[in-house]
Amino acid sequence: MERFDVELRKVTKRFGEVTAVRDVTLQIRSGEFFSLLGPSGCGKTTTLRMIAGFEIPTSGQILIGGQVQGHLPPHKRPVNTVFQHYALFPHMTVYQNVAFGLEMQKVDKAEIAARVGQALELVHLTGMENRKPKQLSGGQQQRVALARALVNRPKVLLLDEPLGALDLKLRKNMQIELKNLQAEVGITFIYVTHDQEEALTMSDRIAVMNRGRVLQVGSPEVIYEQPENRFVADFIGETNFVTGVLQRAGLPVEIEVAGQLVQAGWLAEGVRTGETAVLSIRPEKIHLLPGSANGEAHQFGTAVSGQVERTIYLGTDTRYLIRLDAETRLVVRMQNTQVGHSHFAIGDTVWACWNPAHARVLSAEE
Amino acid sequence: MTAVTKPTTTILPESRASRQERIKTQLATLGLTGYGILAYLFLYLPIIILVIFSFNDSRSTAQWAGFSTAWYVEMMQDNQIIISLWNSLFVAIVSTAISTVLGTLAAMAMERYRFRGRLVMDAILYLPIIIPDIAMAIMLLLFFNISGIGFNTWRIELAGLRLSVPYSVIIGHVAFNISFVAVVVRARLAHMDRTLEEAASDLYANAWHTFWRVTLPMLMPGIIGGALLAFTLSLDDFVITFFTAGPGFNTLPVRVFGMIKKGVTPKINAVSSLMLAGSLALVLISIFLRRGDDRGGIEIV
Amino acid sequence: MQAIIRRSPAIRAWILLAPAVAWLFIFFLAPLVIVLIYSFLERGTYGGVVWQPTLENYRRVFDALYFNTFTRSVYIAVATTVICLILGFPMAYFIATRPQKIRNSLLLALMIPFWTNFLIRTYAWLTLLRTNTGLINVTLLSLGIIDEPLPLFGNDFAIILGLVYGWLPDMVLPVYAALERLDRSLLEAAQDLYAGRWQVFRRVIWPLSLPGVVAGSMLVFIPSLGAFVTPAILGGGKSLMIGNIISNQFLAAHDWPFGSALSMLMMVFMLVATLIYFRAVNREGGAGL
Structure with missing residues (x-):
């Protein structure tokens, strides 16, 4: 049987009238880099805070290392947290900050010194022991916060948007560093972020949350390529949503959009034939062919015809806005790699074609 | 997709x-x-409990003997109390007016200009707040005794009563109130957006116009807050009045102190309740005026 | 002339300052200097002074009678400050941890006593504490809980109680302000790093609220040491503090030089205490902000 470091079982958290987290069940594997991804207010931080013990679930249960946590306070849980704004103690030096957790656990002085040294080395801050947090840059403060948590060798490390306060370039560097660090120490990371790109690059698995619910859990590839509902498809990456009427529920799924029948490779549960549904397809999965290339277009599997309404040149690729009918548009993204590859001008009639495996029909509701 | 085991x-x-x-x-x-x-x-x-026993139908302030407003009636008929009440109000109004003007001007100088001697002025402005009132009281007492100024009285008729108020009391109240007004107004000035004044001068207002049309209206909550504080402190002051008044002059607190020394009766409770009601009214006014202006009271402390 | 005024900010500043400064020089600093000078002069026969420099007034402070009052006043002021801190800190913490709406009401409820007359608040305790006719003793006696009235009045206990009651809000407000500024995530970080309740308090809350504690302690200590009203009313004429001795020199004994010397010593003592206190706090490294 698989070992889980952290388990949430039907966890709900209400603050007065507001339900912040609704019936969340999650299983986080040992040594995994697990992200909670969602817009602000989706309940991801509350979920993390419940694991840490800062909040107690209204109902449901949290297990860490197989132990039910219940009302155990944070200082009796085998997890440590890296806070959003680091929460470094302003009246203590870097050394005192990092040593704090060990002191509280009554580790003896010599061992504290050794472990703090190691931890600071791990985050490349050797020599900064006697500085106060205020004398450090944002990136350095971030590393102190990491060292302060890791020095305790927790089972699980909880990170609450730890890179949110850093500028873009530093953030990119720290993403890589964090990922390497995790591989090095082998500790389970639970990482809260609203940045989908960050989640995609760093995580082993992602749970996408919205309005207190977990909408989908899976590897970055699964989340991106096989979104199961409109919110996930929309929140991660860019997607075309085209409303239509479902014509066939079996494979290949068939849906009528803008008066044309197209095919898709997956159908969300609960959508029935004759009902309104949404076709979801990523812009880079669509290929454009000239309106004259009739036969070629249908070799792709499925195709719709339309007019080029607008083109935007983006260097590595070009974005086309294709008008299917008065209300319906498709965004298409074509790479500019192939030499002599046809470019289209505004007003051109084109075929937009794709492999049905890349298109998904989702419920019209969110 | 492959079958996923349902989580426990x-x-x-x-x-x-x-x-x-x-x-x-x-x-x-x-x-x-x-x-x-x-x-x-x-x-x-x-x-x-103090307020409850002001309604006691007996001389006791410890054993309840039924409800009565007799002590309030007696209070209203006590000419000494009425005179000291008007004395209090007169001193408070005059000293508040003077100290608000002087304190506000000083605050603007301290907050808006950098000049030599500013730090010393800062210390001098803060000293009257820090120094215990007993020390300030005997300092003034000695000063008025030696200089011979101040114990002259200001005779006025107010509400059909002849009041004679020693200048010394007003002078003393102004001396401690200037600092309190200055602190409150400075707090307001420090949090005021200077760009508005710059905008005004950019829009062809001269210094005088800028002051009257922009600075002063924006400063008003601070000035009113300072004035209210000065008014309250002046009404409440006992120690400095007690030592600088000379014989025969009573403000309400001085009168109450004299009554306490003679013996405890519910009449004192009645006067106290009246003063409490007055303080409460002042607090409510200051809160009402401060609404939407979240800085205030605490800064005074 | 006008041009000069307009151009020089310093002159403008001094024009604005002039009225207030003049007032304070004449009616505050001059009196202060007079007290200082008088403290070194000999007393005249019928009040007044003889212009003869002497240190006698300062020596007399060390006469047992006055020195005991002096040390007792310090003891009372220190006790008041410590008790205010012990009572006020959890109170400030209580307020700071309430939801915003309740917090505002609680602060208002704290401000009201601050704005009400000190004399009246002291008088309220007089009606409660008096030996034979105070509410507490009367009630306890009539309920048969005690046979003899408790010694609640006319002693140090009554004075300290009155002072604590009078100055408690002055301790709570600055401590509250410090606690409110405290970043909640620091407390969570400490908990997360295995600190229990006591350790969170000792290692994080206390050091970070020290500036408020210092301010509050000064706001309580200084007026307590200089107390006049409280011992006059609750001391029952027996239990006196320096403030009363000073007042006696001016109102009864007509010994102005000695009264001046006592006031000077009191002020110097306050100054020194303040400096030592700030030093000590800084050395502890506490705030360090």
């Missing part, structure tokens, strides 16, 4: 440790709330 959702029983922690947390919360309630009772109970 069985709820396990609460552990012993968790139950202990839950009870501990509940006790701590209960303890803190209980303490908070007790602390506020400690602050308010004596005042509430």
Whole structure:
């Protein structure tokens, strides 16, 4: 049987009238880099805070290392947290900050010194022991916060948007560093972020949350390529949503959009034939062919015809806005790699074609 | 997709440790709330009891003998009390007016200009706030005695009463109130957006116009706050008035002190309740004026 | 002339300052200097002074009678400050941890006593504490809980109680302000790093609220040391503090030089205490902000 470091079982958290987290069940594997991804207010931080013990679930249960946590306070849980704004103690030096957790656990002085040294080395801050947090840059403060948590060798490390306060370039560097660090120490990371790109690059698995619910859990590839509902498809990456009427529920799924029948490779549960549904397809999965290339277009599997309404040149690729009918548009993204590859001008009639495996029909509701 | 095993959702029983922690947390919360309630009772109970016994139908301030407003009637008929009430109001109004003008001007100088001697002025402005009132009182007493100024009285007719107010009392009240007004107005100035003044001068307003049309209106909450504080402090002051008044002049607190020295009766409770009501009214006014302006009271402290 | 005024900010500043400064020089600093000078002069026969420099007034402070009052006043002021801190800190913490709406009401409820007359608040305790006719003793006696009235009045206990009652809000407000500024996530970080309740308090809350504690302690200590009204009313004429001795020199004994010397010593003592206190706090490294 698989070992889980952290388990949430039907966890709900209400603050007065507001339900912040609704019936969340999650299983986080040992040594995994697990992200909670969602817009602000989706309940991801509350979920993390419940694991840490800062909040107690209204109902449901949290297990860490197989132990039910219940009302155990944070200082009796085998997890440590890296806070959003680091929460470094302003009246203590870097050394005192990092040593704090060990002191509280009554580790003896010599061992504290050794472990703090190691931890600071791990985050490349050797020599900064006697500085106060205020004398450090944002990136350095971030590393102190990491060292302060890791020095305790927790089972699980909880990170609450730890890179949110850093500028873009530093953030990119720290993403890589964090990922390497995790591989090095082998500790389970639970990482809260609203940045989908960050989640995609760093995580082993992602749970996408919205309005207190977990909408989908899976590897970055699964989340991106096989979104199961409109919110996930929309929140991660860019997607075309085209409303239509479902014509066939079996494979290949068939849906009528803008008066044309197209095919898709997956159908969300609960959508029935004759009902309104949404076709979801990523812009880079669509290929454009000239309106004259009739036969070629249908070799792709499925195709719709339309007019080029607008083109935007983006260097590595070009974005086309294709008008299917008065209300319906498709965004298409074509790479500019192939030499002599046809470019289209505004007003051109084109075929937009794709492999049905890349298109998904989702419920019209969110 | 491959079949995914459905995650377990069985709820396990609460552990012993968790139950202990839950009870501990509940006790701590209960303890803190209980303490908070007790602390506020400690602050308010004596005042509430004081007010209750002002309505007592007996001379006692400890044994309840029924409801009566007799002490209030007696208070209203006591000419000494009425005169000291008007004395208090007169001193407070005059000293507030003077100290508000002087304090506001000083605040603007201190907050808007950098000049030599500013730090020394800062210290001199703060000193009257820090120094205990007894020290300030005897300093003034000595000063007025030696210089011979101040014990002359200002004779006026107010509400059909002849008041004669020693200048010394007003001078003393202004001396401590300037600093309080300056502190409050400075706090307001420090948080005022200077760009508005710059915008005004950019829009062809000269310094004078800028002051009247922009600075002063924006500063008004601070000035009013300072004036209210000065008014309250002046009304409440006992020590400095007591020492600088010379014989025969009473403000309400001085009168109350004299009454207490002679003996405790519910009449004092009645006067006290009246003064409490006055203070409460002033607090409410200041809160009302401060609405939407979140800085204030605490800064004074 | 006008041009000069317009151009020089310093001159403009001094024009604005002039009225207030003049007032304070004449009616505050001059009196202060007079007290200082008088403290070194000999007393005249019928009040007044003889212009003869002497240190006698300062020596007399060390006469047992006055020195005991002096040390007792310090003891009372220190006790008041410590008790205010012990009572006020949890109170400030209680307020700071309430939801915003309740917090505002609680602060208002704290401000009201601050704005009400000190004399009246002291008088309220007089009606409660008096030996034979005070509410507490009367009630306890009539309920048969005690046979003899408790010694609640006319002693140090009554004075300290009155002072604590009078100055408690002055301790709570600055401590509250410090606690409110405290970043909640620091407390969570400490908990997360295995600190229990006591350790969170000792290692994080206390050091970070020290500036408020210092301010509050000064706001309580200084007026307590210089107390006049409280011992006059609750001391029952027996239990006196320096403030009363000073007042006696001016109102009864007509010994102005000695009264001046006592006031100077009191002020110097306050200054020194303040400096030592700030030093000590800084050395502890506490705030360090």
